Amino acid sequence: MHITAMPGDLRSASADALRRIDGHRQSGDAAACVAALHALTITADGQPDLLQELGLRYTLLGLHMEAERCYAQAAALRPRDPGCLYNHATALTAMGELTAAETLLDRTIELAPDDDAAWYNRSTLRRQRAGDNHVAALERQLARLTNDHPARIGLCYALAKEREDLGLHAGSFAALREGADARKSRLRYRVEDDLDTLRLIQRNFDENFFARKHDGYEDTRPLFVVGLPRSGTTLVDRILGSHADVSSRGESSDLAQAVVRLAGPARDKAELVRRSATMDFRALGRAYCATLPAGPAQRVIDKTPGNFLYLALVTAALPQARIVHLRRHPMDACYAMYKTLFRMAYPFSYDLDDLGRYWLGYDALMTHWRRVLPADRFLEVDYEALVADQEGSSRRLIAHAGLPWDDACLYFEQNPEPTLTASAAQVRLPIYSSSVGLWRRYEHELKPLRQHFDQAGVPIDEDWKPAA
Known part of the structure; x- marks a missing residue:
């Protein structure tokens, strides 16, 4: 979304109401937040700024249909405002209305040619084809910009994606490397800080922690x-979410926010980890469940990849929760992250050395969880196995959720529920295997990444074995 701050020309009553809504969301009171949003929406006709703000908040709650209605009204009121058009396109993408979203992004780019987010998002909506792509337009736009122009980042990622679709692999990686290097140069990030946190989690949530009884x-x-992003979490979310008794909340920061809120004041990540090991787990579980959407679903999916950091807390606070971990070949997983422009998240994904080091730290933590988590609550699924045997893997997933089989899970691409992730367009298609082994197209370019795995003894070629 392009709305990041409350505009100054909102009516004071509306601004106050939005602040109260934000307060409800930050405190984890989802019901009060949604009720207040609905009440304010009724008064928003003819107010494009307010409609934009409402759309943003609906999106943050995963209520994409409501967001689309707000953004559509705002765009109708301001048909030449590229921000309004972009936000409406984002909501349409979540709804699976990809052709309509592309049309709006075409118009956004006409009005704001330096909007690199619009160029990038448009490129991801479909597989580009010879005679029907934007490669030449992207190249012309890049040629107009100075080397340090910030819009080059999204344009380079878009060009890399479209060239890869067309089989232009060398040119694709060249554009990708330029975009990733530019993005990395604008970040203040040290992968070692994240690795320290991963190691600290292992030390604080060891066998002794799991041996103690926790009141959840x-x-x-x-x-x-x-799992890691681009490892298949959205695909599994769509398969599970196609079941009649399952709903999905998509990706959410509610668990992380509840941990921060209930663990108490902490100076840094290290203190937060230590405090969370002795927090009130029953209160954490109650606070998290208060954020779940109301409805008859027997299971509610939270497919936030980074929740792999909190699995000890999930186990202690929610004794009936189930966990699914997605694994993927390390080279494919890291390349898939490297070629995705995440914007605010996953700062390790813009550098091959950072990616290799982070993957090894993540793998060490998952090896630890595999050893200490209750086996009946923790299921690992390999992306490659899911692609090779969709039905077999899907049946394992449904059985792990404790539900009877539903044939609808085999036709996840027909699932009408909205989704807004980096895979929002792909999951509207039947399962495909073209991404398995894709990293081999770039073996030379990815050598710095592979060296980390070779040095750590991670088998990459025919000896690499996913989890059973």
């Missing part, structure tokens, strides 16, 4: 799908 909150609904 009894709720059968939570179902967590975790």
